[in-house]
Amino acid sequence: CSLGGDELICTVESQGLECSSQQTNKLLIQGGIVVNADFQQQADVYIEHGIIKLVAPNLKAVDGVRVIDATGKFVMPGGIDPHTHLAMPFMGQETCDDYFSGQAAALAGGTTMHIDFALPVDGNLAAGYQAWMKKAEESCMDYGFHMAISKWNDDVAKDMDWLVKEKGINSFKFFMAYKGSLMVSDEEIIQGFKKCKELGAVPQVHAENGDAVEEGQNRMIQLGITGPEGHSLSRPSMLEGEATGRAIRLAKFVNTPLYVVHVMSIDALDEISRARHSGQRVIGEPVASGLALDDSKTWDPDFKIAAQYIMSPPLRPAGHKEALQAALSSGILQLVATDHAPFNSTQKALGKHDFRVIPNGVNGIEERMHIVWDTMVNSGKISPMDYVRVTSAACAKIFNIYPRKGAVLPGSDADIIILNPNATTTISAKTHHSRIDTNVYEGWIMKGNIEVTVSQGNVVWEKGTLNVHRGKGRYVYMKPFSYLFDGLDKLDATYLTSLRAPVHRAA
Ligand code: URP
Ligand code: ZN
Ligand code: ZN
Ligand code: ZN
Numbered sequence: 001c002s003l004g005g006d007e008l009i010c011t012v013e014s015q016g017l018e019c020s021s022q023q024t025n026k027l028l029i030q031g032g033i034v035v036n037a038d039f040q041q042q043a044d045v046y047i048e049h050g051i052i053k054l055v056a057p058n059l060k061a062v063d064g065v066r067v068i069d070a071t072g073k074f075v076m077p078g079g080i081d082p083h084t085h086l087a088m089p090f091m092g093q094e095t096c097d098d099y100f101s102g103q104a105a106a107l108a109g110g111t112t113m114h115i116d117f118a119l120p121v122d123g124n125l126a127a128g129y130q131a132w133m134k135k136a137e138e139s140c141m142d143y144g145f146h147m148a149i150s151k152w153n154d155d156v157a158k159d160m161d162w163l164v165k166e167k168g169i170n171s172f173k174f175f176m177a178y179k180g181s182l183m184v185s186d187e188e189i190i191q192g193f194k195k196c197k198e199l200g201a202v203p204q205v206h207a208e209n210g211d212a213v214e215e216g217q218n219r220m221i222q223l224g225i226t227g228p229e230g231h232s233l234s235r236p237s238m239l240e241g242e243a244t245g246r247a248i249r250l251a252k253f254v255n256t257p258l259y260v261v262h263v264m265s266i267d268a269l270d271e272i273s274r275a276r277h278s279g280q281r282v283i284g285e286p287v288a289s290g291l292a293l294d295d296s297k298t299w300d301p302d303f304k305i306a307a308q309y310i311m312s313p314p315l316r317p318a319g320h321k322e323a324l325q326a327a328l329s330s331g332i333l334q335l336v337a338t339d340h341a342p343f344n345s346t347q348k349a350l351g352k353h354d355f356r357v358i359p360n361g362v363n364g365i366e367e368r369m370h371i372v373w374d375t376m377v378n379s380g381k382i383s384p385m386d387y388v389r390v391t392s393a394a395c396a397k398i399f400n401i402y403p404r405k406g407a408v409l410p411g412s413d414a415d416i417i418i419l420n421p422n423a424t425t426t427i428s429a430k431t432h433h434s435r436i437d438t439n440v441y442e443g444w445i446m447k448g449n450i451e452v453t454v455s456q457g458n459v460v461w462e463k464g465t466l467n468v469h470r471g472k473g474r475y476v477y478m479k480p481f482s483y484l485f486d487g488l489d490k491l492d493a494t495y496l497t498s499l500r501a502p503v504h505r506a507a
Pocket of ligand 1: 085206262310311312313339341360361362
């Protein structure tokens, strides 16, 4: 499907029809294996007005109900991508997918909701929220926001209150890298973590030591290494491990849950593993690219190819992705994101003579569901039920929107995919729906094809065709105090009673 310019895929709109006139709002998916994170069964799924009404074997269709045959296929919750950057200004550029093109791509790949990172505008969170709401007017699927914290003061604390209590945001990201732009200090992290805990919002970290990264970059330049390979050489995995360990210890000190985004290395996952082993509530999020790719392509002599693979933390040498896959299958890591931050080749070319200014980010919002199926399920590393857990259910639970999202259950939103395990799909920039002109998975043939995507009860992807509508996406409010916060007060009380009474000494 080629996307010409802006008006891409809305077949209904292009015929000048009302969106809803082409869709029956009653749908019966028959004969498939319905997979949830904790149960799978042969069953039919009946949907009305965007909500799942029944999940049971042998449902009969009546007049006015559209029937989809899913015999031999898996019927699962649509994917939730917990980490995307649509229309994000970053490193002097803006990611080339806006809310419409990025979400259309997501739907074509079986993702029916994403949580995007809103950035403050000049440090102002409220302005950042408004700016992201404006971008999201183009939406064609459901979405929520995380908010980044780029400095600390009373206004930031007040805006966090407002965003959590009134605007449905329940997570905040702290960048420990990108010195001079988004990076925050340990002092700011401690204050921010305390505020998150008070509000029941999940603190998230981009864990790399930004001061050391700067030193590493200077070293590369001094050595005359200015090409894309200098990127990963300048920020080795030990710097990711250090920052991950530091964030984990600060979270323990504050007694708050912690969510580590884009875990890319053995060093970071070892820190997470140790913390979880000791009972600490740490969530680790690998991304599709980190699970499936290594850094080898960043040595490609063709700059255009090498630059595509530049992201932070960087793709790592062979060995790391296998460890991340193992950690995902054993439960050390909990859910898979994409960190979709697409920059096209002209944007990447700005760093042709200096890797430090190549805009960081890779594509993935359209590919994640297929990559995880192929890499993890086809290889036998996880089961279809685990697949549902790591692609949707765990995310819905962490961000407190389960079982509205992340489940095929009566009462849940009708966001559903039908995956044919015997069909294949080929990934290419020539056929994908994102606006990016390259694809880090170019030419990959994946076994397992998401043949149908249902979003809000409408069939939006079928027979290789999208049928999506600008403005149809809904902002999903996410309440604070997810399960991750249950019992923290008891741990606080234990800490307090463990302190010895102050000693009174004679003057
Ligand atoms: O390279 C990346 N990851 N770009 C997006 C910004 C971020 O750090 O998540
Ligand atoms: Zn990041
Ligand atoms: Zn990111
Ligand atoms: Zn439309």
